[in-house]
Amino acid sequence: xTDRRSQIxxxxxxxxxxxxxxxxxxxxxxxxxxxxGKSHFYHYFKSKEELGYAVLNRQFERFAERGLAIxxxxxxxxxxxxxxxxxxxxxxQVARGCTGGSFFGTLAAELADAHEGFRKRIxxxxxxxxxxxxxxxxxxxxQLHDEVDTGRLARFVIATLEGAMLVARxxxxxxxxxxxxxxxxxxxxxxxxxxxxxxxAGAGGGVGAASVIPAxxxAxxxAxxxxxxxxxxxxxxx
Amino acid sequence: xTDRRSQIxxxxxxxxxxxxxxxxxxxxxxxxxxxxGKSHFYHYFKSKEELGYAVLNRQFERFAERGLAIxxxxxxxxxxxxxxxxxxxxxxQVARGCTGGSFFGTLAAELADAHEGFRKRIxxxxxxxxxxxxxxxxxxxxQLHDEVDTGRLARFVIATLEGAMLVARxxxxxxxxxxxxxxxxxxxxxxxxxxxxxxxAGAGGGVGAASVIPAxxxAxxxAxxxxxxxxxxxxxxx
DNA sequence: TGACGTTAGGACCGATCGGTCCTAATATTG
DNA sequence: CAATATTAGGACCGATCGGTCCTAACGTCA
Numbered sequence: 001x002t003d004r005r006s007q008i009x010x011x012x013x014x015x016x017x018x019x020x021x022x023x024x025x026x027x028x029x030x031x032x033x034x035x036x037g038k039s040h041f042y043h044y045f046k047s048k049e050e051l052g053y054a055v056l057n058r059q060f061e062r063f064a065e066r067g068l069a070i071x072x073x074x075x076x077x078x079x080x081x082x083x084x085x086x087x088x089x090x091x092x093q094v095a096r097g098c099t100g101g102s103f104f105g106t107l108a109a110e111l112a113d114a115h116e117g118f119r120k121r122i123x124x125x126x127x128x129x130x131x132x133x134x135x136x137x138x139x140x141x142x143q144l145h146d147e148v149d150t151g152r153l154a155r156f157v158i159a160t161l162e163g164a165m166l167v168a169r170x171x172x173x174x175x176x177x178x179x180x181x182x183x184x185x186x187x188x189x190x191x192x193x194x195x196x197x198x199x200x201a202g203a204g205g206g207v208g209a210a211s212v213i214p215a216x217x218x219a220x221x222x223a224x225x226x227x228x229x230x231x232x233x234x235x236x237x238x
Numbered sequence: 239x240t241d242r243r244s245q246i247x248x249x250x251x252x253x254x255x256x257x258x259x260x261x262x263x264x265x266x267x268x269x270x271x272x273x274x275g276k277s278h279f280y281h282y283f284k285s286k287e288e289l290g291y292a293v294l295n296r297q298f299e300r301f302a303e304r305g306l307a308i309x310x311x312x313x314x315x316x317x318x319x320x321x322x323x324x325x326x327x328x329x330x331q332v333a334r335g336c337t338g339g340s341f342f343g344t345l346a347a348e349l350a351d352a353h354e355g356f357r358k359r360i361x362x363x364x365x366x367x368x369x370x371x372x373x374x375x376x377x378x379x380x381q382l383h384d385e386v387d388t389g390r391l392a393r394f395v396i397a398t399l400e401g402a403m404l405v406a407r408x409x410x411x412x413x414x415x416x417x418x419x420x421x422x423x424x425x426x427x428x429x430x431x432x433x434x435x436x437x438x439a440g441a442g443g444g445v446g447a448a449s450v451i452p453a454x455x456x457a458x459x460x461a462x463x464x465x466x467x468x469x470x471x472x473x474x475x476x
Numbered sequence: 477t478g479a480c481g482t483t484a485g486g487a488c489c490g491a492t493c494g495g496t497c498c499t500a501a502t503a504t505t506g
Numbered sequence: 507c508a509a510t511a512t513t514a515g516g517a518c519c520g521a522t523c524g525g526t527c528c529t530a531a532c533g534t535c536a
Contacts (some may be wrong), residue, residue, distance in 0.1 A: 004512080018351040023260045026494060038495075043512075048494065057469045097350050105401075108408045109347030113256040113337050122408050124469060149453040155414055156421045157396075161337065163343075163401025167393065170346045170360050176393055183394045187425045202523040215387040231295045231362060264524065274484040276525075281482075286524065362483085 008033045013055045017100040021052055021118075038097050052118065059103045060125050066134045076203070078140035079197045082133075083185060086161070090181045091188045093165055094174040102167040105162045130154045140192075148191045160184045179213055243282045244296070246271045251293045255338040258348050259290055259356075290356065298339045298363050316378035317435045320371075321423060324399070328419045332412040340405040343400045368392045369429045376428075386429045398422050417451055435455055 011033035015024040025046055030041050045051045070085045093101075104125050111118040133154035137144065144150075154167070160180065168177035189195035249271035253262040264286055268279050283289045308323045331339075338344070342363050349356040371392035375382065382388075398418065406415035427433035 001309060020258065020348045020352070022258060023352065040428065040513065062470045072466065105404055106347045108404060110258045112407050114258070114261065119408060120393045121469060126405055126408060140388060141384065152417050152421065152453070156418050158396045159401035159405045159418050161395035162404050164398065166343055166400050167364055167397045169350050170357060170364060179390050180394050180397050183390065190428055215390070231298045231359060275486070278483065
């Protein structure tokens with residue numbers, strides 16, 4: 001039934017997350033999802049754009065079911081759920097070798113300025129995500145300091161997670177992703193009356209956080225004094 | 239001389255930052271930079287890829303001269319320089335109507351997985367940026383708590399700024415960008431012995447930060463209890 | 477004067493793009 | 507059985523892609 005259609009959507013999602021929307025051709029999708037030809041594809045989608053929307057819908061569906069659902073778990077303390085959510089995102093990213101990044105972030109970077117239809121849909125994604133975080137923080141309000149702006153904190157969490165996935169993707173560095181995620185928890189803990197709920201029993205909200213991620217022995221930075229405003233001396237084939 | 243060449247590079251930078259690399263054709267660049275034809279373009283660049291590298295080099299050059307230079311200003315307190323750097327980035331982004339985002343982040347999202355040459359170059363960009371931040375934090379060490387891992391803090395700042403520009407671009411929301419930037423300063427202030435150096439005289443490192451960005455009156459979140467795992471009911475033309 | 481780098485403009489190439497159309501075999505379900 | 511949806515496979519379309527080639531008019535400086 002819709003089996004074939006969702007198979008196409010999944011194949012397209014995989015291709016788009018690595019190549020981008022524009023650089024993923026309909027023929028790529030046909031090949032990846034083992035369709036017989038173009039007419040086979042256009043039997044399920046009337047255009048590439050419709051496929052793109054379907055992929056975006058499906059990816060948000062998965063994210064809502066497997067990601068945002070964690071934020072709603074009724075039996076776990078809200079702040080613990082937030083920590084679990086962050087750790088789950090990180091684990092997923094690491095399992096992918098830090099490639100792919102956030103599907104929404106990747107698509108947003110490519111299409112936010114050029115394609116209003118996609119931009120608005122991704123805006124909804126972030127809004128739903130933000131609302132879910134905000135709901136959790138509202139639930140955790142008794143544990144939070146009084147002045148905490150839950151909406152703002154929610155958006156900060158999203159921005160940092162998106163940025164973390166982006167830079168970890170460029171550096172292919174799982175440790176960098178983990179470090180940023182842990183620092184993000186420290187930022188959240190800053191708003192909590194009892195930071196140990198977020199950070200674990202180890203460090204009581206201190207600044208160092210050496211208890212979890214070992215810091216390299218302090219050494220002076222590698223001298224970017226001259227600033228070297230030039231990228232290259234890369235022989236054109238890095 | 240090289241006047242024409244850099245004119246081409248600037249035009250291409252503008253197009254790429256809004257349309258992406260793949261969706262920016264050589265003919266687009268020719269039109270935008272008012273060249274007479276293809277041969278005119280290929281007189282300056284041997285391929286589109288070479289143009290892409292030139293654009294990336296040029297953009298980093300600008301970023302180093304106008305952005306990273308702030309981090310090196312010798313007459314200003316290092317932490318004040320960091321605040322100034324963040325504010326400058328935000329102001330630039332707001333001036334662009336929150337479009338374009340970070341050129342490096344945009345290009346990274348599109349090409350990090352698919353084009354190793356670009357990925358490595360962007361990796362260098364982030365490394366230089368990180369090194370410059372780390373150098374500043376090292377200089378500010380007397381004002382920092384003892385356990386601060388300057389390298390990790392530097393990468394966190396970059397990730398959050400990149401993520402902030404991304405989500406602000408999707409939402410076209412300058413206030414969201416400003417709010418995240420301010421929260422980022424609060425995170426940095428968390429590592430400083432005297433937070434007022436970073437946050438200004440108003441709030442002494444408190445959690446609320448209501449002194450600068452007014453929080454909306456506390457209201458229960460707009461009920462994402464059902465989670466609605468569906469994006470759509472957008473009529474395909476949002 | 478001549479040489480040379482730049483500007484100008486167009487024809488052209490093979491490849492790929494998104495998309496249409498057509499025929500026919502194969503399942504599925506009433 | 508028949509009706510219908512799915513699978514299969516290919517020809518084909520106009521448009522655009524990155525890139526090459528060619529000719530000719532320029533400006534500048536030796």
